[in-house]
Amino acid sequence: MATRAPKPAQFQRNALAPGLLAAIVLFLAPVLFQTEWASVVLYVAAIGALIVAWFALQAGQWWWTIVFAAVAVLWNPVFPFAFDGAAWTIAQFVVAVAFLAAGALVKVPRES
Template identity: 60%
Template sequence: MSDKARVASSFQRNAFAPGLVAAAVLFVAPVLVGDDWFTLVLFVTAILAAIVGWFSIQARQWWWTPVFLAVAVIWNPVFPLPFAGPVWAGAQFFAAVAFLVAGVLIKVPRT
């Protein structure tokens, strides 16, 4: 195994899978706004935001924590905030990008 491959495999990206799933859901979300299925989008996004936020704390990358705390609050399905229109559709896109970027950048050393 080369040194470059050994260095690359010395880290694990725990937030990658939940970030990828959340991004996929959020890219589809603008189509589902106003539908009964949008409640599922809220649940999935809020739960995965909490998971990715926790992984950011474990990785000691604190700057991601407020981002995903905000996502968990804004996409909260229990007390949904009354957002609509193009701003809400844009928020879906920016949250999806945040999930993707965090999924790639949040990493911890393998033990």
């Protein structure tokens, strides 16, 4: 009985790995903001947002670029905003879900 080789994927999701990393850090953010790791959360979120925005722009999905450009500004570590409270904690989770969604939905055709 002959086995067939698996068909290669037609699309690649370049934003998946940075989106997963940023989402994990943002899910842990409420705990990490109480330690000296708070600036690391801001760096990972901002850099991850810029990477995902770039991959979205390359994929022609410009609406994700707008979302993650705003995330990069709000979570920037150079000039941080003094956000705190329940709204900031909820925003961490909302943006983490946005990172997961963009990682799954931003895709480009695989070049052979």
